[in-house]
Structure formats: C-alpha cells, structure tokens
Amino acid sequence: MPNTAAEAIVATSQTQKTVHVAVGVIVRNGRVLIARRPDSAHQGGLLEFPGGKVESGESVQQALCREIAEETGLVLSEDALEPVIGIRHDYGDKCVFLDVWLSRSARGEPEGKEGQPVGWFEPDALRDEDFPAANRPIIRALQLPRQLAITGDIPDAIKGLERLERALVGRSEGSLVVLRAPHLDQPQYRWLATEAVRLCRDAGVGLIVHGAETLCEEVDGARGLQVPWRVASQLTERPVGADLWFGVSCHTSEQLRHAERLGADYVLLGNVLETLSHPGQPGMGWERFRALAADAKVPVYAIGGLGPEQEPEVTARGGQGVAGIRFWW
Missing domain, CATH: 3.90.79.10 (Nucleoside Triphosphate Pyrophosphohydrolase)
Known part of the structure; x- marks a missing residue:
C-alpha cells in the first residue's frame, strides 16, 4: 500500500x-x-x-x-x-x-x-x-504561505476589528488572513472588511474576504476571495480575476473537481481531525486526506483540529500546509 x-x-x-x-x-x-x-x-x-x-x-x-x-x-x-x-x-x-x-x-x-x-x-x-x-x-x-490564518467568531464588527488588530501582531509579512464572519450581516461585514484591509496592509498581510462571490468588488484592497462549499456549488465560473486569490472549502473528491473546474488557486480540505467545536465527530483522518490531496490539481490546505506543529505531517501527505483558527486567533 x-x-x-x-x-x-x-x-x-x-x-x-x-x-x-x-x-x-x-x-x-x-x-x-x-x-x-x-x-x-x-x-x-x-x-x-x-x-x-x-x-x-x-x-x-x-x-x-x-x-x-x-x-x-x-x-x-x-x-x-x-x-x-x-x-x-x-x-x-x-x-x-x-x-x-x-x-x-x-x-x-x-x-x-x-x-x-x-x-x-x-x-x-x-x-x-x-x-x-x-x-x-x-x-x-x-x-501561497504554508499557514492560512482564519478569523474566529466575530459577533460584533467593532470588537472583531479590535481582535483582529491584536491577532495580527506577530504574523509574518506576506501572510494571508481569511476574514470569516458568518454572523454579521452584509453591511457590517463590508465595513469590517474595509477597515481590516487597512490593518492588514499596515502589517504586511493580505486579507482574503469570505462569503458571497461579489465581495471582492465591494471591498477595495482585498487580496482574494474564499467561498464555502454552499456558495461554490452554485458557481459555474471563477468569480474573481487572475490577479486575486480564489479559494474553496471542500470535503469530498467531487467538490475538489468542481473547485478545479472553477479555477480555484487553492482549496481547504477537512475536517482532518476531531475539532473542539464538534467534539465526538471524527474527522476524515490522515489516510483520506492523503488520498484526496494526491488527486488534487491545486494546493490543498488541511483544516480541522490542526496547528502549525502538524505542518510536516500535512506536507508529507501532499498538502500545502495548515489552515485554521485557534493557532493564531
């Protein structure tokens, strides 16, 4: 084997x-x-x-x-x-x-x-x-960086911006941060993302907006777009230009193929291990991750129950690196 x-x-x-x-x-x-x-x-x-x-x-x-x-x-x-x-x-x-x-x-x-x-x-x-x-x-x-940082729970735009400013301390220049805030409505998210672009630019970090396919048009200075599978499944073509990053969250081989057809630059694949947010629900495991990553035509980030210390395990199994929340947020 x-x-x-x-x-x-x-x-x-x-x-x-x-x-x-x-x-x-x-x-x-x-x-x-x-x-x-x-x-x-x-x-x-x-x-x-x-x-x-x-x-x-x-x-x-x-x-x-x-x-x-x-x-x-x-x-x-x-x-x-x-x-x-x-x-x-x-x-x-x-x-x-x-x-x-x-x-x-x-x-x-x-x-x-x-x-x-x-x-x-x-x-x-x-x-x-x-x-x-x-x-x-x-x-x-x-x-692409080896680590993809994703923001944690942001119930309030102002507090979320303050939390982001603290979290950016120590992020290396050239890093990417995905601004995920599903609990905010669209006007709040656009305000937060616009302010977050400024903070990230000052820190030498690129901001990836997360959610609707039109967000890059609405948030000047965003470095790219990441979409959850529910959004990606409705797309028939790449929603952003070649000068911006485009990422898709995936869980299966069929979803990976769709992301590739859309022209994704990278995918998030998981959950690999059990997470604190879903205790008792086992992830796909390392063997399944390896098999899916082996068949992917784009860089694959492992997500779910992982931290930077697992980066060598991820790359040895064909992954680009680790994506997550708790290791930095």
Whole structure:
C-alpha cells in the first residue's frame, strides 16, 4: 500500500502510462531557479522548473539529484529535499505526473549544461502564461504561505476589528488572513472588511474576504476571495480575476473537481481531525486526506483540529500546509 501522496499517484500512473517527472524548486536567497525549454522539446520555448523523468529503479529524490546535476551542474542533497506538491496533468498528447520537491541548499553555480538559459526569479514574478499548464499549480504553491490564518467568531464588527488588530501582531509579512464572519450581516461585514484591509496592509498581510462571490468588488484592497462549499456549488465560473486569490472549502473528491473546474488557486480540505467545536465527530483522518490531496490539481490546505506543529505531517501527505483558527486567533 502506498505510504505517501506521491506513491499513491505513481501507482495509479503506472497503469495509465503517465510519465513520472521529478521537478526541482531550487531556492536561494528568496529566488527560485527557472530554465527555458528548448524550442524543439514538448512545450518548447516556455519556462519550467528544472528536472526530468524518473528512471526505473530510481527514487524520485535520486532522479531529481541526477537530473539537476546533468542539467545545471548544481549538487543537491537527497536528505534535504522537502515535498511541495504532486500534479497529474493530461496535455492531450502526453500525460505527466510532476513530483515536485524543494531544495534550499543546492551547492554550486547553475549553468545550462544542455544549452538552455537558466536564471533566478522572484516567486511573485512568475506568470502562468510563461509556463506549461502543468507547472502552474507549482507557481501557486510557491506564492501561497504554508499557514492560512482564519478569523474566529466575530459577533460584533467593532470588537472583531479590535481582535483582529491584536491577532495580527506577530504574523509574518506576506501572510494571508481569511476574514470569516458568518454572523454579521452584509453591511457590517463590508465595513469590517474595509477597515481590516487597512490593518492588514499596515502589517504586511493580505486579507482574503469570505462569503458571497461579489465581495471582492465591494471591498477595495482585498487580496482574494474564499467561498464555502454552499456558495461554490452554485458557481459555474471563477468569480474573481487572475490577479486575486480564489479559494474553496471542500470535503469530498467531487467538490475538489468542481473547485478545479472553477479555477480555484487553492482549496481547504477537512475536517482532518476531531475539532473542539464538534467534539465526538471524527474527522476524515490522515489516510483520506492523503488520498484526496494526491488527486488534487491545486494546493490543498488541511483544516480541522490542526496547528502549525502538524505542518510536516500535512506536507508529507501532499498538502500545502495548515489552515485554521485557534493557532493564531
């Protein structure tokens, strides 16, 4: 039985003649190494994260170290590689499974050993249209934080704003906060969200509004929209532009597929474990989370009974990171 999300996909891929590709996200001084594909190659001329096919008898880590050395001259350590995301993609003429791993300790200076241009890019400068379609979830995973903070109970807009100001202390720059306040009516929520944008901007944090599909149009400065499943189930297309984050709360494989069709940038999946708010109700568990995350084509946050200390368990099972309330609110 497969032990990891990647192994689960690879086992399935072997019956579907899917090419297993080891992909390296090589980070140095906050920038990531990017190569350009030869014009003669599949998807030629586009940018890519370096890597190559996993050969028979190789582990993905062995394959990645070999491919990176052959392509760029950099030396990676197998033990220092961290899982990022696994992506199955059907181009029509070719099916691939991208097994993506992160290295922060590559040794040497990169060069295009096969004549390809290589260079260091800021993650926020990476654009979908410059990459093959299968690479695009990798861009999302790089640009999204490992923790997604969600506000707790907000029965009153003014007190909620005061609570948010206190909670933002200590949040790292570049974090994202989801402003969830289902007990407020729409005018109260819009007022709170508008004021919260200012607080978050001052703290270097992006604010994601939560609820109706029109909220990003109503709250200037919001960095994105997250919708509960009841809203997502009624949508037929992505409700926000490509310059904003769009997230969906999911619980099943069918809901994940719908979120992907809508063009979600990420999903929340859970509850994984039993939560304090629903005692006695077991979550889906780690194995179910692993299986669903393995089949997802977007970054997946685990939610429900989790804190930052479980982040390694989540990423080892194919997740982007942890989403929740109690670890910060």
